[in-house]
Amino acid sequence: MDFVLDEENEAFRNVVRDWVEKNYPKDAARDLEMQEFDYPFELWDKMSAAGFHAVGIDEQYGGAGGTVLTQVVLARELARSLAGLTWTWGISSFAGAKSVGLYGSEEQKQRFLPELAKGNLRFSIAVTEPSGGTDLLGAMKTTATRVDGGWRINGQKIWSTASHVADYLLLLARSDPKPEKKTQGKTLFLVPRTTDGVETRQIPKLGMRAVGSCEVYLEDVFVPDDLVLGEPGAAWYMMLGTLNNERIILSALCTGIIDGVLEDAVEYMNTRSAFGKKIGEFQALQHYVADMVMWQKQAELMTYHAAWLQSTGAPCGTESNMAKVITSEYANRAADLGIQILGGMGYAAETNAQRYWRDSRLFRIGPITSEMARNAIAESMGLPRSF
Structure with a gap:
């Protein structure tokens, strides 16, 4: 097995x-992140101009092509500086491009994918209640x-x-009030956000x-039949590809966070002096860096493996769950050590470790909690369902 990026992906x-x-070195990303309720439209537009929204969309629909591994490369490099702001690109990539590309009718693909590739449409996922x-x-x-x-x-999301x-909102709803199984009777809709009856409210957060x-609040929202994605009632099984892709991209994002934390920590240790010498000479701090390097490599390998499986069409649910757990937990631990290495300055808003920590903390909870992912991993080994 070749663990090195091919020439095209390396380029x-x-x-x-x-x-x-x-465009967005760490100081610029830090300033942008502090604007809590101001969506980064300029970042979106620059990503559009760079062609990033076209990555992973088939060329016949105006995309740049590329496999899931190409998306992983993009997410990781963006997150090294942008951290959670990488989701500015990622959400529309899996909620829109991946979902429509996998489940959409030919008419829907012709309608949405070229506009997604140009960056003219933004998608959001509305599933959790x-x-x-x-x-x-x-x-x-x-x-x-x-x-x-x-x-x-x-309803409400x-x-x-x-x-x-x-x-558009990629929205999951119960379309059969009495299905035989919980996995049945759910339908995916592409809901225009400006439709009458749709209301959104931002949540202040860490x-x-x-x-x-x-x-998201939905009151008597009318959605025409041509905005149903895939077969009515069969949405849950359809969504698995989207959810696996989300976890793989998230894993790449978390790997990028480890990259960013690690390079900041090493730079600081090589410049900061205490007790008459560079703190990079302190064994305890060297051990912190060694741990982060090992976490970085594990995160990379797990993420690339899950991406490779999905790119070949092989089942990857367990692998995407494993990658999500490992990368999110290592990213958060690395960011915490990054704060510790910087000492008091690690707690200051003018440095990046605290930003990486705050963003990565969410990924231990969403899009699936690490506990629930572990349940699924254990169940894949033949153990009984635990929830």
């Missing part, structure tokens, strides 16, 4: 790194009822990233601030 990695250094959290199916109260020419949707500025996370 793309260098292009993205140069773009980040020119206030009463359920990770229990998406058992606690789902949002309903979709058939009416003439379409559906009426009523939460933690819908950037839905306040999205053009990290991931400028991207925005929202509650």
Whole structure:
């Protein structure tokens, strides 16, 4: 097995790194992140101009092509500086491009994918509900009822990233009030955010601030039949590809956070002096760096393996869960050590370790809690269902 990026992806990695250094080095990313309720439209537009929104979209629909591994390379290099702001690109990539590309009709692909590739459309995912959290199916109260020419949707969603500025919400609703199984009777809709009856409200939060996370309220929202994605009632099984892709991209994002923390820590240790010598000579701090380097390599290998599996069409649910758990927990631990290495300055808003810590802390909770991911991993080994 070859663990080295091929020539094309290595060249793309260098292009993205140069773009980040020119447009959003860490000081610029830090300033942008502090603007909690101001969505980074300029970042979105610069990503559009760079062609990043086209990555992973088939060339026949105006995309740049590329596999899941190409998306991983992009996410990792962006996150080295942007951290959670990488989701400015990532959400539309999996909620829009991946979902429509996998499940959309030919008419829907022709309608949405070229505009997504140009950066003319923003998508958000609206799946989680206030009463359920990770229990998406058992606690789902949002309903979709058939009416003439379409559906009426009523309910509430939460933690819908950037839905306040999205053009469309990828929304999951219960379309059968009495399904035989919880996995049945759910339908995916592409809901225009400006439709009558849709309301969003941003949630103040610890990290991931400028991207925005929202509650979504839906009251008698009409969605026409041509905005149903895939087969009505079969959404849960369809969504697995989207959710796996989300976890893989998230794993790459977390790996990029480790990259950023590590390079900041080493730079600081080589310049900061205490007790008459550079703190890089202190054995305890060297051990911290050694741990981070090992976490970095484990995160990279797990992420690339899951991406490779999905790119070949092989099952990757367990692998994407493993990558998500390992990378999110290592990223958060690395960021915490980054704060410790910087000492008091690590706690200051003018440095980056605290930003990496705040952003990575969320990823131990969402899009699936590490505890629930561990449940699924254990179940894949033949153990009984634990929830």
